[in-house]
Amino acid sequence: xxxxxIPAAAAAGFYPDPESPGQMRYWDGQQWAPSGxxxxxxxxxxxxxxxxxxxxxxxxxxILIAAALATGESDSDVVQNASGxxxxxxxxxxxxxxxxxxxxxxLGLSLGPTTYGESDAAREQVISQDxxxxxxxxxxxxxxxxxxxxxxxxxxxxxxEEEGPTTPEAAPPxxxxxxxPASEKYxxxxxxxxxxxxxxAGVPQIMTLTYRGSSNFVIESxxxxxxTSDLLVNEIGSYKGSVxxxxxxxxxxxxxxxxxxxxxxxxxxxSSAPTLRGRSSGRGDQVLKYFxxxxxxxxxxxxxxNFVIQAYGEDGGSSDLLVNEIGRYSGENTLSxxxxxxxxxxxxxxxxxxx
Numbered sequence: 001x002x003x004x005x006i007p008a009a010a011a012a013g014f015y016p017d018p019e020s021p022g023q024m025r026y027w028d029g030q031q032w033a034p035s036g037x038x039x040x041x042x043x044x045x046x047x048x049x050x051x052x053x054x055x056x057x058x059x060x061x062x063i064l065i066a067a068a069l070a071t072g073e074s075d076s077d078v079v080q081n082a083s084g085x086x087x088x089x090x091x092x093x094x095x096x097x098x099x100x101x102x103x104x105x106x107l108g109l110s111l112g113p114t115t116y117g118e119s120d121a122a123r124e125q126v127i128s129q130d131x132x133x134x135x136x137x138x139x140x141x142x143x144x145x146x147x148x149x150x151x152x153x154x155x156x157x158x159x160x161e162e163e164g165p166t167t168p169e170a171a172p173p174x175x176x177x178x179x180x181p182a183s184e185k186y187x188x189x190x191x192x193x194x195x196x197x198x199x200x201a202g203v204p205q206i207m208t209l210t211y212r213g214s215s216n217f218v219i220e221s222x223x224x225x226x227x228t229s230d231l232l233v234n235e236i237g238s239y240k241g242s243v244x245x246x247x248x249x250x251x252x253x254x255x256x257x258x259x260x261x262x263x264x265x266x267x268x269x270x271s272s273a274p275t276l277r278g279r280s281s282g283r284g285d286q287v288l289k290y291f292x293x294x295x296x297x298x299x300x301x302x303x304x305x306n307f308v309i310q311a312y313g314e315d316g317g318s319s320d321l322l323v324n325e326i327g328r329y330s331g332e333n334t335l336s337x338x339x340x341x342x343x344x345x346x347x348x349x350x351x352x353x354x355x
Contacts (some may be wrong), residue, residue, distance in 0.1 A: 008329075009030070010027075011025060012029040014026055015027050016152070018032075018104040031321045035301045038043055038254075053247055057296050084138065085326065086136035087108055087136070087138070087139055087141070088134060088135070088137075089129075089134060089135045089136070089137050090104070091133035091206065092104075092126045092133070092143065092189070092324045093129060094121075094125065095125070095126050096122075097114075097124040098124075100126060100145060108140065109139075109141055109143055110142045110143070111143065111329075112130075112142060112144035114146075114147070115145075115146050116145070116147050116148070116149045117214065118148075118214060118238070118240060119149070120295070122148060123147075123149060123332075124147050125145060126146070127146050127147065127148045128146045129143055129144065129266050130144045130145070149237050150237070150238070159335065160190075167307045183267060183272070184196060184199065184267045185264070185265070185266045185267075186266075187322075188257065188260070189262045189263070190255060190259055190261075191258055191259065192256075192259075194257060194265065195254055196318060197267075198251075199268065202251055203246070203249065203270060203314075203315050204244050204249070204265070204270050204314075204315070204341060204345075205244075205246060206221075206244065206245070206269070207243050207244075207265065207266070207268075207317060208241065209233060209241060209243070209265055209266075210263060210264045211238060211240075211259060211263045212263075213237070213238065213259060213260045213261020213263075213266045213311070214236075214261070215236065215237075215259075215260040215261070216234075216235075216236055217234075217235045217236070217239050218231070218233060218234050218235075218256075218257075218259075219232040219233040219255060219256070219258075219265075220256040221246070221250075221252040221255055221270045222253075228256070229250060229252065232245065233285070241284040241286065242273075242285055242342065243287065243345075244343040245267065247312055247316050247317060247319065247341075247343065248317065249315060249316035269340060270287075270314065270343040271289070273287045273291065273341065274289070276288040276289070276290040276342065276352065278354065279352070279353040280351070280352050281349070281352070282344075283346070283348065284347065285344060285345050285346065286344045286346075287341060287343050287344070288341070288342045289338075289339065289341055289342075290335075290338045290339065291339045292337070292338055293335055293337040294334060294335060294336055294337045295334070295335040295354035296332055296334060297332065297353070298331070298332065298354075299329065299333075299352050299353075300324070300328075300329060300350060301329040301349075302350070303327065303328070303347040304326075305346075305347040305348075306325075306345055306346070307324075307325045307326070307327075307329050307345070307350065308321075308323060308324050308325075308344070309321075309322040309342060309344055309352070310339045312341055312342075313339075313341075314340055314341060319343075320336060322335065335354060
């Protein structure tokens with residue numbers, strides 16, 4: 001048996017049989033195995049060269065790849081389901097503003113744009129929201145809210161008249177009331193230049209105003225050159241009160257109104273002002289008339305903005321500035337002998353007592 005066809009350093013294994021072409025025969029590294037022995041000739045090819053083995057291996061690879069892809073899709077689905085979790089939007093209507101952020105953050109939501117609107121609800125209370133309560137939202141979604149600017153108007157001043165303490169000299173009796181001239185009324189919406197007629201010429205008048213809106217409300221009296229002669233009202237939001245027109249004895253014929261909402265204006269004679277006797281109380285801007293004196297005037301204010309009290313003669317002219325403070329106040333000053341007018345500018349409740 002020739003071994004010339006086998007490399008000298010060939011490893012053990014099946015090789016072409018040199019004696020039987022087309023047959024395979026085992027080489028143990030040193031010599032050929034006998035023909036017909038278990039390790040002898042064979043017509044079979046090595047395992048790695050058989051087509052069915054290769055086909056099976058390829059199928060197995062394809063199965064493993066498909067399983068890996070299926071696992072990847074399953075994991076992707078889990079991530080998608082986790083990221084698609086939703087939160088039910090809570091009902092914020094009726095909550096005060098300071099409770100909105102804690103409520104949203106505790107659920108994984110955030111506060112969106114915050115605006116203000118008219119409502120009978122208390123100031124800074126939620127009156128509407130978007131999205132609506134009960135809707136589904138993604139984690140971190142923003143919820144927009146609208147807060148109330150407070151009731152549209154303030155109540156009429158409540159005047160409490162009390163007799164002051166007995167003094168050695170009784171105050172002179174009030175003069176008999178003269179016939180009250182008719183008042184002049186105007187109304188509109190938005191910015192206007194209003195030509196007015198006054199019940200009495202050349203003397204101060206009482207101007208009573210109402211406004212329903214959420215933006216600036218400014219009232220200015222104009223002189224003959226259409227220049228501002230007096231800033232009567234400068235507020236933001238709804239307003240209701242009375243101010244003194246032509247306190248300097250002028251004769252205003254036009255009034256400039258700056259507003260975004262609806263407003264009313266009534267010009268009344270000075271005699272229509274409530275009379276201050278002993279003690280009066282109210283809220284917001286007001287004009288009072290008084291007789292007698294001189295007096296000691298004691299005043300209080302429970303508010304956060306300007307509190308100003310000015311005294312005028314019944315025909316106007318120069319004024320006495322009795323109080324000019326911001327926020328809460330309690331104090332006394334002197335009030336000259338009447339008859340005269342008292343103009344009160346306030347954003348909160350106030351009391352005035354004369355003795």
